[in-house]
Amino acid sequence: MTNLKNDLFLKACRREKVERTPIWIMRQAGRYLPQYRAVRAKTDFITMYKTPELAAEVTIQPVDLIGVDAAIIFSDILVIPEAMGMKLEMIESKGPKFLDPIKNINDVDRLKEIDPTKDLRYVLDAVSLVKKELNGRVPLIGFAGSPWTLMTYMVEGGGSKNFSEIKKFIYNQPQAAHRLLDKLADAAADYLSAKIEAGTDAIQIFDTWGGLLSPSDFVKFSLNYIEKVISQIKKEKEPVIIFAKGANNDFNQLAECGADVVGLDWTVDIGKVRDKIGGKVALQGNLDPTILYADREKIKTEALNILQSFGNHDGHIFNLGHGILPDVDPENAKYLVEVVKEESKRFHIK
Amino acid sequence: MTNLKNDLFLKACRREKVERTPIWIMRQAGRYLPQYRAVRAKTDFITMYKTPELAAEVTIQPVDLIGVDAAIIFSDILVIPEAMGMKLEMIESKGPKFLDPIKNINDVDRLKEIDPTKDLRYVLDAVSLVKKELNGRVPLIGFAGSPWTLMTYMVEGGGSKNFSEIKKFIYNQPQAAHRLLDKLADAAADYLSAKIEAGTDAIQIFDTWGGLLSPSDFVKFSLNYIEKVISQIKKEKEPVIIFAKGANNDFNQLAECGADVVGLDWTVDIGKVRDKIGGKVALQGNLDPTILYADREKIKTEALNILQSFGNHDGHIFNLGHGILPDVDPENAKYLVEVVKEESKRFHIK
Numbered sequence: 001m002t003n004l005k006n007d008l009f010l011k012a013c014r015r016e017k018v019e020r021t022p023i024w025i026m027r028q029a030g031r032y033l034p035q036y037r038a039v040r041a042k043t044d045f046i047t048m049y050k051t052p053e054l055a056a057e058v059t060i061q062p063v064d065l066i067g068v069d070a071a072i073i074f075s076d077i078l079v080i081p082e083a084m085g086m087k088l089e090m091i092e093s094k095g096p097k098f099l100d101p102i103k104n105i106n107d108v109d110r111l112k113e114i115d116p117t118k119d120l121r122y123v124l125d126a127v128s129l130v131k132k133e134l135n136g137r138v139p140l141i142g143f144a145g146s147p148w149t150l151m152t153y154m155v156e157g158g159g160s161k162n163f164s165e166i167k168k169f170i171y172n173q174p175q176a177a178h179r180l181l182d183k184l185a186d187a188a189a190d191y192l193s194a195k196i197e198a199g200t201d202a203i204q205i206f207d208t209w210g211g212l213l214s215p216s217d218f219v220k221f222s223l224n225y226i227e228k229v230i231s232q233i234k235k236e237k238e239p240v241i242i243f244a245k246g247a248n249n250d251f252n253q254l255a256e257c258g259a260d261v262v263g264l265d266w267t268v269d270i271g272k273v274r275d276k277i278g279g280k281v282a283l284q285g286n287l288d289p290t291i292l293y294a295d296r297e298k299i300k301t302e303a304l305n306i307l308q309s310f311g312n313h314d315g316h317i318f319n320l321g322h323g324i325l326p327d328v329d330p331e332n333a334k335y336l337v338e339v340v341k342e343e344s345k346r347f348h349i350k
Numbered sequence: 351m352t353n354l355k356n357d358l359f360l361k362a363c364r365r366e367k368v369e370r371t372p373i374w375i376m377r378q379a380g381r382y383l384p385q386y387r388a389v390r391a392k393t394d395f396i397t398m399y400k401t402p403e404l405a406a407e408v409t410i411q412p413v414d415l416i417g418v419d420a421a422i423i424f425s426d427i428l429v430i431p432e433a434m435g436m437k438l439e440m441i442e443s444k445g446p447k448f449l450d451p452i453k454n455i456n457d458v459d460r461l462k463e464i465d466p467t468k469d470l471r472y473v474l475d476a477v478s479l480v481k482k483e484l485n486g487r488v489p490l491i492g493f494a495g496s497p498w499t500l501m502t503y504m505v506e507g508g509g510s511k512n513f514s515e516i517k518k519f520i521y522n523q524p525q526a527a528h529r530l531l532d533k534l535a536d537a538a539a540d541y542l543s544a545k546i547e548a549g550t551d552a553i554q555i556f557d558t559w560g561g562l563l564s565p566s567d568f569v570k571f572s573l574n575y576i577e578k579v580i581s582q583i584k585k586e587k588e589p590v591i592i593f594a595k596g597a598n599n600d601f602n603q604l605a606e607c608g609a610d611v612v613g614l615d616w617t618v619d620i621g622k623v624r625d626k627i628g629g630k631v632a633l634q635g636n637l638d639p640t641i642l643y644a645d646r647e648k649i650k651t652e653a654l655n656i657l658q659s660f661g662n663h664d665g666h667i668f669n670l671g672h673g674i675l676p677d678v679d680p681e682n683a684k685y686l687v688e689v690v691k692e693e694s695k696r697f698h699i700k
Contacts, residue, residue: 164640167638171640171643171644171648172643214671246617267561267564267599268599288563290513290518291521293514293517293522
């Protein structure tokens, strides 16, 4: 294991004392960076994440250019269903699409069991490469989609307006749904274990579509399987972050799923959430991503509001409440990082 | 004023004692009904709501066919900006689009002040017609979009993925934004006053996009103007419902905006919300609309869960947590109405 020069992010995940609040930005290796677009111009999205050298290059860009306190491996959550045998096609400006969505239990049974060390070797190779090139500058985060979120894509085929297909699937074919969720939980746990083995220092589980569910269905179809993933990950002390966007009904439940950190979107007040759940997990977030469209004064005010709301505690990782938007000025992202690094110091004086 | 044969809905809005929980369904006059599609097949959406006879016909359909306890006038929230001078075009299967979205303060200043009794006469005529044809069977609800939600459509031009334009507008042209919100609040209040004058028995304000905002921006850009609308409506004792979808951060704030009823989407537990705010307002909702894709057993279980969670109190209007989806079987909607009418009785025995 590399000795990290900057381990603020990992310390904050573990609620240890830090001298300032660490920051990284969801989708920080992304289209808002001209340097990313330059790589992307030469190839397609899928080839990019399947080529370790290209994935490594864009993973490291925001560390150099924006100054974030952690890198996150450039990849896609759909690599797991793809490795299980589902054909993936990238529709330009529309996002990824599965050509043959899951329709019934036979489709579920046809999915392959995956061996991440073989089927997802390209991700593990990218991890090794990034670790080598980062050379301990900042920690590296690995990630996976939650079983519920993966299943949503696999049944809908892609994004959706009303998410009718996935809802019909869980209500009318619950047995098939639970069997698929079980398979995905096993696959995600194996995949995340392999990533940790390959060198990632922390894990984030993205439950992008958790917010589609009613409180009771969220527990039944999403949270239970997130717990299963986390309990099965083979790891030492690498922290796990759960980010269930829009699933804001019961943060105490989320805080008890086994994760070390709970990510928050921008529609909740981080201080209130902390009041509710106390210090049992660290919190990550929660700036409205569109604040980066504003001027510096507004960016600073809003960043300060979040630092102030969280208050003088350990266990906060600054981030946006969702991915950075492609038309944001990179200078604004850089300014946000500077502001958080500087202004957070006074919230860590004990 | 007509004597109502069924005033359960109005009583529940006022938290008066009722013998069972009343129910209506958002977008109940809509595409899931073959009888609606038959009317729609002969004309376009805009002509439909601008023709009082057609609007009245589809408004009454769900009262006859589904058995709901209230009618809601068939119309569109964009009638206000259209009356203010914005050109509206219906893009088939994509929804309404403004041809020239608002870009700056000059565009705001160019908008006309409206006189609803002239500019929106067709809505008021539809209201009168429905009242006559309903003949007191059930109450009639009138509605408007919140100033924030109207402004979002006016600036984005239509629906949006990231809502970048509206966010840029409020952060970078706050003066223009507040001026527009003020105008819209005045227009909405005048419009709703005219609707009440024409005979509607209650009002719902739809803040469809309130959930896009951070907690502090929600107050600044949405809630403050909802309060302004409500305080300016000329009315006797017609109840006002506020439904701010996804704005679930602070129900106590919402409960104090002047509305009699707070609508809930399906991502919160209605019983917990009631525990938080007590009985100071009635609550409306909150079944996941996609539950209507399930079989009768599941529909019944989930309806019972909501009745049980709200418990043995007055002040609940059953509804979905969002509009009914176009591909729902009308028989399932009808079954839900029957179940709520029958099963809710035991929660009203004192």
